[in-house]
Amino acid sequence: GDSVTQMEGPVTLSEEAFLTINCTYTATGYPSLFWYVQYPGEGLQLLLKATKADDKGSNKGFEATYRKETTSFHLEKGSVQVSDSAVYFCALMDSSYKLIFGSGTRLLVRP
Amino acid sequence: DSGVTQTPKHLITATGQRVTLRCSPRSGDLSVYWYQQSLDQGLQFLIQYYNGEERAKGNILERFSAQQFPDLHSELNLSSLELGDSALYFCASRAGGGVLETQYFGPGTRLLVL
Numbered sequence: 001g002d003s004v005t006q007m008e009g010p011v012t013l014s015e016e017a018f019l020t021i022n023c024t025y026t027a028t029g030y031p032s033l034f035w036y037v038q039y040p041g042e043g044l045q046l047l048l049k050a051t052k053a054d055d056k057g058s059n060k061g062f063e064a065t066y067r068k069e070t071t072s073f074h075l076e077k078g079s080v081q082v083s084d085s086a087v088y089f090c091a092l093m094d095s096s097y098k099l100i101f102g103s104g105t106r107l108l109v110r111p
Numbered sequence: 112d113s114g115v116t117q118t119p120k121h122l123i124t125a126t127g128q129r130v131t132l133r134c135s136p137r138s139g140d141l142s143v144y145w146y147q148q149s150l151d152q153g154l155q156f157l158i159q160y161y162n163g164e165e166r167a168k169g170n171i172l173e174r175f176s177a178q179q180f181p182d183l184h185s186e187l188n189l190s191s192l193e194l195g196d197s198a199l200y201f202c203a204s205r206a207g208g209g210v211l212e213t214q215y216f217g218p219g220t221r222l223l224v225l
Contacts, residue, residue: 032212043201044216045113089154096167097205097212098144101154 002027006102021075023090031092033073038087115217123223129190132220136204143185149198192224
C-alpha cells in the first residue's frame with residue numbers, strides 16, 4: 001500500500017541555519033503531497049502542498065518540490081527561527097482522498 | 112484558525128467507559144475525516160464520512176463508531192475504553208475538488224483513559 005517515510009528526529013539547529021527534512025513516498029499513481037506542522041500543544045496546520053511532478057509548494061519561507069523521479073518531497077528553509085520549532089509531518093493523499101502520514105520529524109531551533 | 116471545530120478539547124475518563132467526540136467541519140465542506148495520533152502508532156486514518164454517508168474505513172476498532180448528521184457535524188463514539196485508546200483525536204474536513212483537494216484539521220481532542 002501507499003506509504004510515507006520521513007527522516008528520524010529530533011533535528012536540532014541553531015537560529016538562521018539551513019533546514020532540510022527528508023521525505024520519500026511509495027504510491028500508485030501520482031498523489032498530491034503535503035507538509036503539515038504541529039506546534040506544541042496544537043493541532044495540525046497545513047504548511048504547503050504540491051499536486052504534480054516538479055510543482056514547488058512554498059509558505060512562510062518553507063519550500064518543497066515534488067520529485068517524481070526520486071519519489072521525494074523534501075522540506076527546506078533557508079534560515080530557521082526559534083518559532084519554527086515544531087513537529088513536521090509529510091503526507092500523501094491516496095486515491096480515496098485520505099491522508100497517509102509519515103512518522104513526523106521534531107525540529108528544535110536554539111537561539 | 113482552520114474553521115474546523117472540535118469539542119471537548121480534553122477528556123479524562125476511566126477504562127470501560129464510553130465517550131463521544133464532536134466535530135464541526137468548515138462551512139460548505141461535506142467530507143469529514145477522523146484520525147488518531149498516538150505515540151506508538153503515529154497519525155492514522157480512522158474513518159471518513161461524506162454528506163452523511165460512510166465512505167472509507169481505516170484502522171478503526173470495532174469498539175469505535177462514527178456518524179455524520181444532516182447539519183454535517185460528526186461524532187466519533189469510543190466505547191469499552193482501554194488504556195491504549197489514550198491519544199489525540201483529530202477531525203479534518205476536505206476542501207476543494209480534484210487537484211485542489213486539501214484537508215484542514217481541527218485542534219483535536221486529547222483523550223486520557225485512566
